[in-house]
Amino acid sequence: MEGKVVILGGGVAALGATYHLVKHGTHPVIIERSREIGGLASSYRIGDFYIERFYHHFFPTDTLVFDLAKELGIENKMLWKKTRMGFYHKDKLYGFTSPLDIIRFMPLSFANRVRFGLTMLKIAKTREFGNLDKLTAKEWLISTFGQEIYQEIFLPMLKIKFAMSLDKASAAFVYGRLRARAESRARNISAEKLGYMENGYHDLIDAMYRKAKGKCSFYYNTEVMEIQYNEHNYSIKTRKDGKITTITADYIINTLPLEVFAKLAKGFPPQFMENVRKIKYQAVICATIGLTKKLSDYYWINISSAELPFHGVIEHTNFIPSSHYNNNHIAYVFNYVTPEHPFWRINEKKLMKAYIGGLKRMFPDIADKDVLWHRVAKERYATPIFLQGYEEDMKSVEDFRHLYFAGSFKIYPHSRNVNNVLRTGFEAAEHLIADEGK
Missing domain, CATH: 3.90.660.50 (Polyamine Oxidase; Chain A, domain 2)
Structure with a gap:
C-alpha cells in the first residue's frame, strides 16, 4: 500500500497538518491508534452533550483558533466568560484573581502581597523570554518574587508538576504559563477572561474533519508498529485487528510523542535518534x-x-x-x-x-x-517535561529528509494549549508543501 504523504497520529497537531495540506491540494493518509480523532482534545458523549476528556479553554491571544473558527464558519459558537481563580492552601480556600484577592491572601506578608500583584502586572506587559531557558524556575522565581512567595505559592506547585526533576524545572516554561494568565487579565484585573x-473543541475538530473528509484517508484503530527509513522513502508497518500492513510513504509528518517515535524508528542515523531521545x-x-x-x-x-x-x-x-x-x-x-x-x-x-x-x-x-x-x-x-536548557534539546530535533515533526514538544517556551499545538501542525504542513514544490 502506498501513501505519498502519511501523518502519524490523529490529535490536534495532526488535524492541523491535515487541514492545511488538504487546503493546498495534498491528500494525506492519517494513521490513528484510537477509534476517534482529537487526541487530548477529544470528548466524551454524556447523554446529549459533549464534554472534553481533558479540561480546555482558550485565551484572548489564541488568534490561530479564532481565525480557523471563522474560516470554518463556526465563530458564532465561541463564548467568552469572566472566570475566577482560587488557591487551596493549608486546608483553606482563598480567592486568587483580583488585586483585592491578593491583598486578602494572609499566608503572605502584606509587602509580598503587593510585590506579587505588581510583578504579575509587569509580566503581562513583557514580551521577551530573554535567557530564561538557561535558568531554573527556582532561580528566576526567587529573584523575581522573593523567597516567601516562592516558598508559599510556587514551590508546592512545582513539586506537583515536576516531582523528581524539581531542581531542573525551566524558568522559561514557568514564565510562559504566568504570562498567559497575566495577559488574560490585562483588560479586567478583577477577573480572568x-x-x-x-461543545468545546469537539466543534472545531468536527468542522476540520468535515472539511478534510473525502480529500484524505483516515485509518482508525490502527497501531504503528515500525517506521523504517529506506534512504529514498519510508516503510510504515501498521496493525489493525491483528492484520499487519506496510505503507510506503514519500513524506511523513510525525505527531506521535517522541518517546513513542523513538521506540518505532528503524534505520535512522544514530545522532538523529540520540537527539530524539532527549525529549521525555x-x-x-x-x-x-x-x-x-x-x-x-x-x-x-x-x-x-x-x-x-x-x-x-x-x-x-x-x-x-x-x-x-x-x-x-x-x-x-x-x-x-x-x-x-x-x-x-x-x-x-x-x-x-x-x-x-x-x-x-x-x-x-x-x-x-x-x-x-x-x-x-x-x-x-x-x-x-520542560527542564532547564530544553530549548537546545527541542531545536536539535530537526526535520529529516521529508520527515517533519509537530506536537506539544515544539511549542516551548509558550503556553501548552490547543492553539500553539495546532500551529505546529500548520508549520509542518507548510514545510512539506515547500519541499514538494522543489
Missing part, C-alpha cells in the same frame, strides 16, 4: 465528574496541599453554565504523575474513591449521593 466553544514526557490522570451541585465559585483552583489526592480542581460549570449540560455540575480533578505512581496502576473504582474523598475534604457539603457520573482518562505521554 477565557474562551470556549459551545510526563503522564496525566484526569477525572471528569458530574455532580448535583456546585463545589465553589471558582473556575480553576490551584492546590498547594500535598495531603490531597489530586493537584487541581477545574469547576467547568463555573465557566460554562450547567444549563449547557442538562443541569449537571461538572468538575475535573487531575494529577501529573510518573508511570510508577500508585494512581497510574490502580483501578478506576479505587482511584475515584480517593478523588471523591479529596473533594469531600475540600468541600464538606459534598456527599457520595451528589456524584452523578464520572469518567477517567489517562495519558502516558501527556506533556513534555
Whole structure:
C-alpha cells in the first residue's frame, strides 16, 4: 500500500497538518491508534452533550483558533466568560484573581502581597523570554518574587508538576504559563477572561474533519508498529485487528510523542535518534465528574496541599453554565504523575474513591449521593517535561529528509494549549508543501 504523504497520529497537531495540506491540494493518509480523532482534545458523549476528556479553554491571544473558527464558519459558537481563580492552601480556600484577592491572601506578608500583584502586572506587559531557558524556575522565581512567595505559592506547585526533576524545572516554561494568565487579565484585573466553544473543541475538530473528509484517508484503530527509513522513502508497518500492513510513504509528518517515535524508528542515523531521545514526557490522570451541585465559585483552583489526592480542581460549570449540560455540575480533578505512581496502576473504582474523598475534604457539603457520573482518562505521554536548557534539546530535533515533526514538544517556551499545538501542525504542513514544490 502506498501513501505519498502519511501523518502519524490523529490529535490536534495532526488535524492541523491535515487541514492545511488538504487546503493546498495534498491528500494525506492519517494513521490513528484510537477509534476517534482529537487526541487530548477529544470528548466524551454524556447523554446529549459533549464534554472534553481533558479540561480546555482558550485565551484572548489564541488568534490561530479564532481565525480557523471563522474560516470554518463556526465563530458564532465561541463564548467568552469572566472566570475566577482560587488557591487551596493549608486546608483553606482563598480567592486568587483580583488585586483585592491578593491583598486578602494572609499566608503572605502584606509587602509580598503587593510585590506579587505588581510583578504579575509587569509580566503581562513583557514580551521577551530573554535567557530564561538557561535558568531554573527556582532561580528566576526567587529573584523575581522573593523567597516567601516562592516558598508559599510556587514551590508546592512545582513539586506537583515536576516531582523528581524539581531542581531542573525551566524558568522559561514557568514564565510562559504566568504570562498567559497575566495577559488574560490585562483588560479586567478583577477577573480572568477565557474562551470556549459551545461543545468545546469537539466543534472545531468536527468542522476540520468535515472539511478534510473525502480529500484524505483516515485509518482508525490502527497501531504503528515500525517506521523504517529506506534512504529514498519510508516503510510504515501498521496493525489493525491483528492484520499487519506496510505503507510506503514519500513524506511523513510525525505527531506521535517522541518517546513513542523513538521506540518505532528503524534505520535512522544514530545522532538523529540520540537527539530524539532527549525529549521525555510526563503522564496525566484526569477525572471528569458530574455532580448535583456546585463545589465553589471558582473556575480553576490551584492546590498547594500535598495531603490531597489530586493537584487541581477545574469547576467547568463555573465557566460554562450547567444549563449547557442538562443541569449537571461538572468538575475535573487531575494529577501529573510518573508511570510508577500508585494512581497510574490502580483501578478506576479505587482511584475515584480517593478523588471523591479529596473533594469531600475540600468541600464538606459534598456527599457520595451528589456524584452523578464520572469518567477517567489517562495519558502516558501527556506533556513534555520542560527542564532547564530544553530549548537546545527541542531545536536539535530537526526535520529529516521529508520527515517533519509537530506536537506539544515544539511549542516551548509558550503556553501548552490547543492553539500553539495546532500551529505546529500548520508549520509542518507548510514545510512539506515547500519541499514538494522543489
